[in-house]
Amino acid sequence: xxxxxxxxxxxxxxxxxxxxxxxxxxxxxxxxxxxxxxxxxxxxxxxxxxxxxxxxxxxxxxxxxxxxxxxxxxxxxxxxxxxxxxxxxxxxxxxxxxxxxxxxxxxxxx
Amino acid sequence: xxxxxxxxxxxxxxxxxxxxxxxxxxxxxxxxxxxxxxxxxxxxxxxxxxxxxxxxxxxxxxxxxxxxxxxxxxxxxxxxxxxxxxxxxxxxxxxxxxxxxxxxxxxxxxxxxxxx
Numbered sequence: 001x002x003x004x005x006x007x008x009x010x011x012x013x014x015x016x017x018x019x020x021x022x023x024x025x026x027x028x029x030x031x032x033x034x035x036x037x038x039x040x041x042x043x044x045x046x047x048x049x050x051x052x053x054x055x056x057x058x059x060x061x062x063x064x065x066x067x068x069x070x071x072x073x074x075x076x077x078x079x080x081x082x083x084x085x086x087x088x089x090x091x092x093x094x095x096x097x098x099x100x101x102x103x104x105x106x107x108x109x110x
Numbered sequence: 111x112x113x114x115x116x117x118x119x120x121x122x123x124x125x126x127x128x129x130x131x132x133x134x135x136x137x138x139x140x141x142x143x144x145x146x147x148x149x150x151x152x153x154x155x156x157x158x159x160x161x162x163x164x165x166x167x168x169x170x171x172x173x174x175x176x177x178x179x180x181x182x183x184x185x186x187x188x189x190x191x192x193x194x195x196x197x198x199x200x201x202x203x204x205x206x207x208x209x210x211x212x213x214x215x216x217x218x219x220x221x222x223x224x225x226x
Contacts, residue, residue: 041199043217086152096141096208100152
């Protein structure tokens with residue numbers, strides 16, 4: 001099946017810093033999503049982005065499907081951005097099964 | 111309801127016992143999914159329901175695991191004869207239909223299962 005690799009596995013920032021998280025995938029995808037899992041375990045949809053670029057406030061994401069990677073940018077980070085960021089994809093004949101990467105654990109210190 | 115509700119939020123059970131985990135999806139969502147998250151790992155797909163049918167059970171780890179859905183609503187994941195390797199957070203999600211894009215997947219807060 002498709003492989004999803006995220007980097008870095010861990011990231012520590014000071015409040016106000018910017019960061020870039022990367023997601024590489026091994027095959028073409030129908031769908032790519034970024035999720036944030038907060039320290040209480042709740043998973044929140046950030047972006048549905050099988051291709052192109054989207055922005056939502058301080059967050060933006062870019063997927064280059066032909067090169068099989070996606071980037072999540074966080075600008076002016078805040079302590080509330082802490083948690084795990086997951087990339088998840090649908091591929092092949094499935095339009096419902098998400099394959100997740102192992103995530104990037106982000107810690108933003110005040 | 112307003113979101114996906116899972117119960118219990120935490121469950122500690124003895125090895126060999128059976129457990130039932132419950133998921134109440136968002137009203138009107140026809141698709142429902144169970145995922146498992148082991149410590150420090152991403153989510154692993156377990157099973158997908160469309161209505162009350164499960165066209166894809168390929169992620170269930172063994173025949174000790176089963177799930178059902180009734181009334182196109184509540185789903186129950188049952189683990190029989192629990193083993194220590196079953197310890198994980200079990201997450202349920204629902205969507206209007208399969209693969210509904212940006213607003214498609216809403217996850218519950220999960221049930222943290224610990225087998226001692």
